[in-house]
Amino acid sequence: MPELRAGDRQWLVAPGINLLDALNGAGLAVPYSCRAGSCHACLVRCVSGEPLDALPEALDARKRDLGWRLSCQCRVVDDLSVEIFDPLRDGSPATVVASDWLCATVMHLRLEPERPLRYRAGQHLVLWTASGVARPYSLASLPGEDPFLEFHIDCRYSGAFVDVARTLQPGDPIRLGELRGGALHYDPDWQERPLWLLAAGTGLGPLWGVLREALRQQHQGAIRVMHVAREHYLTAELQALAAEHPQLQIELIGPDDFQAALSGLRVTSRQTIALVCGSPASVEAYSKRLYIAGLPRSQLLADVFLEKV
Incomplete structure (x- = not known):
């Protein structure tokens, strides 16, 4: 043995x-x-x-x-x-700058790393609490513009990390573990192509960063953002961007209307790129509908959020 x-x-x-x-x-x-x-x-x-x-x-x-x-x-x-x-030995130190609420169930956590972190919109990072609880979260911030690392924490249910996150205060220490690429990103080669950003729940977080990256790079094609949630957040921010950028369309969908919204998805251009993020069930539903609608599999990028919290 x-x-x-x-x-x-x-x-x-x-x-x-x-x-x-x-x-x-x-x-x-x-x-x-x-x-x-x-x-x-x-x-x-x-x-x-x-x-x-x-x-x-x-x-x-x-x-x-x-x-x-x-x-x-x-x-x-x-x-x-x-x-x-060992997060104390192998991780990177950071400090909680702010912890507030985007809606009743979504925490807005902002961290300041001790050393600048090079990342791109859509990546995810393992966070370690001082008590040794670890969990990966997608970055919602935009490198080069947002001064802090931002995360949208789904707090609907109790869990090891969530229970600690609820107690975090400005000045509390956090350790940063492995930075991962994930599937979600913006490619400048997509500039002229239709771009669909399809989110469920806090899957909006990384797509919020990707959307702003696309606009920063002056994306020319149509951009469609669909967010399915019981409680929508960033609504005012999304609508403000849509007012500034006529190619941007925002759709806020409730869970009861999700299937109808899916049925209405029509891929009118074979050049469309779709980025999908959310729970396993929502990502599967989006992906199946896009496949049926004729979107090539190579043009669908998806990140599945872990349901264990």
Whole structure:
């Protein structure tokens, strides 16, 4: 049986056991959200030995060369020694600047990193609380314009991170973990093409950044923003942008009208680019309708928000 070591702990594990399960089963409390290699909350560094990695491409070559692995994607097949990601040692420091509410269920969290962070609109970042709770969130801010890192936190339900986020005050410390690209971005080559930004709930957050990036780069094609939510937010800001940019169309849809809105989607140009973000169910519904409507799969970019909070 392989021997697994972490810190001052060592124990025998079943051959082929999932590394994340082995660590958490031993009480080491490695955080995770997606178990799909997307959120990067479960990072560990291999000190000696090598696990069987099902998704090596999920990490860039530089991090892999330093020994980092996503424990949710690894199986222990031989003796292995790892270090668990320590946000105090391995993360970047930031401070809460403001925490208020965009609507009754969506928190507007703004952070100031100690060192400038290079990112693009639509990326997501793992946030670590001082108590060691981690979760990835998409950036809603626009690099170069917004002075802080901004996040829209869905607070409809209780959860480990959400419960801590509700208590955050200006000046509180936050650690920043892995910055991820995600699927959502704006490409200058799209300037003349119709651009659809389809969101559900706080899926509007990253698309808010992408929309402003498109407008900053003087996007010439028609832009359609559809937001499905029980409580809409950024309504005044979206309408103000639409008043300034005649090519921008804003549609605010309630959940009861979602299916009717989907049925009304018609792809009139094969050049259309669609960016979709929200819960798994909403992303699947959008994607199916766009496929039926004739949008090529290569022109649909989607980010699915994790339902575990």
